[in-house]
Amino acid sequence: MLPPPRLPAVTFDTSELTHSLNALKKAQIIGSCYAFSHAFVYFAYAAGFRFGIYLIQAGRMTPEGMFVVFTAIAYGAMAVGEALVLAPEYSKAKSGAAHLFALLEKKPTIDSHSQEGKKPLGQQQQQGGLGLLQVLPTSPYSADEASSVDTGQGLRKQAWPKRFYIYTSCFNESINLILHEDTCEGSLEFRDVSFFYPCRPDVFILQGLSLSIEKGKTVALVGSSGCGKSTSVHLLQRFYDPVQGQVLFDGIDAKDLNVQWLRSQIAIVSQEPVLFNCSIAENIAYGDNSREVSLDEIKEVAKAANIHSFIESLPEKYNTQVGLKGTQLSGGQKQRLAIARALLRRPKILVLDEATSALDNESEKVVQHALDRARRERTCLLVTHKLSTIQNADLIVVLHNGKIREQGTHQELLRNRDIYFKLVNAQSVQ
CATH class of the missing domain: 3.40.50.300 (P-loop containing nucleotide triphosphate hydrolases)
Structure with a gap:
């Protein structure tokens, strides 16, 4: 037999009890840090006065010097006390930062910035000769890299702004260009x-x-x-x-x-x-x-x-x-x-x-x-x-x-x- 379904009120009470316990635990931690931070300031006052009196009685410090040092100790104690109040927030921030850095350190299985992989070439052929005579160098990626390429026969062609792969073929003194561009056919x-x-x-x-x-x-x-x-x-x-x-x-x-x-x-x-x-x-x-x-x-x-x-x-x-x-x-x-x-x-x-x-x-x-x-x-x-x-x-x-x-x-x-x-x-x- 299947167990009887839980009533919505029971489910709600269980959920709320968990949240209440977590909130109570958090309040206790924050309250303890707050109390200890303020107590630390007064402990520093007491310790400063007691040790200062000892040094004056021993002739190792003047009363004026004691008050100067005491002021520095007081400000230092206040800074430490305020930092202790933020201890729970620091713990939360540390946990969140750990998740963030773990995410940043992950390497994707598919790297969209990688330069590896094939780039197939579509083809468009103009009417002309037949025999493949020679292959020209790949044209530069941009006009800044070179201004022209040499065909080897005293002919020079201006660099193309896009990546084209140029082949020349000749038959009966007619020139044929086959232009290959980075594109797919679509199947x-x-x-x-x-x-x-x-x-x-x-x-x-x-x-x-x-x-x-x-x-x-x-x-x-x-x-x-x-x-x-x-x-x-x-x-x-x-x-x-x-x-x-x-x-x-x-x-x-x-x-x-x-x-x-x-x-x-x-x-x-x-x-x-x-x-x-x-x-x-x-x-x-x-x-x-x-x-x-x-x-x-x-x-x-x-x-x-x-x-x-x-x-x-x-x-x-x-x-x-x-x-x-x-x-x-x-x-x-x-x-x-x-x-x-x-x-x-x-x-x-x-x-x-x-x-x-x-x-x-x-x-x-x-x-x-x-x-x-x-x-x-x-x-x-x-x-x-x-x-x-x-x-x-x-x-x-x-x-x-x-x-x-x-x-x-x-x-x-x-x-x-x-x-x-x-x-x-x-x-x-x-």
Whole structure:
């Protein structure tokens, strides 16, 4: 038989008794320190007078000298007494500092500042010759390091401000340049991924997840709360590493890639965007801190995010202050501003994590239109519980208890009449 449930009053009394005992113990310690600190002052007075009289009787000190020394002793005793009053606070501060220093000394498993790891190169080839004749030296990281590079044939090329790897090939006196830039293609793969959070090692959030996403495709992850949708996004950004399996970018394990490079290829629009207490232009420019961003480029991404016309209607336009956490803007306006900021980086992979879940119907339509434009020509991963926003996705993946229960297009899943069908019907009723 199960034991009878504890009454709320009994639970409350037990909890309060613990707090009362702790408070009483603390009061006793503070009271003792306070009493001892004041007693110490008077003990010092008594000892000073007694020893001073002894020295005067012995002829080793004058009365005037005794009072000078006594004053110094009195001030010293008062300082010690005041310090003793703070002894309990010192103990608490020492304990807190120990936790702080222990935290500072911890080294993260995934170091976001590390320069180690691969930085794969995308490729763009211009029309021209065929045979590979020679490889030029890697161009410098900045124009300050060198002004030009030598081809070895009397030709000199100006240093490129970005990291490009230049190859020359020649056929029938035509020159061909193949430009390699630090960028990924955008294909993703979860290969037999299992994961649990370190604080809950007995609860697997993902169990053998295998999912392939082709570059340029839009894939939606849906399912009930706790099924692993947001966890997949965390693994994609490498906030955590899988316990088992691999997360692959263009066929390369995320563990082998440079963390900064990997995250620079991904832009994310979350449910509650973070805006800074500065102008609209500055908030958008924060999307790419690696370079100077022109106002024309800011306007371009604002148009793509469907917020340019609203900004132009403001008295100060792009210099308008958004307020602390964007309090001067509505939810839909903040979300479109976040989309513009994400697009500024020109990411190959766009992640939309519940981007419209907190918006009303009117704002959702405007933001959804901006998201549809933002998804073009890039790999997009949608995480949402609003099924009306993912009907045009190339692939819809339904997660259940960390596993893929079903996947397909909107129409295919409706015909299956499984979890997705039930979710759609439940939202239609609501």
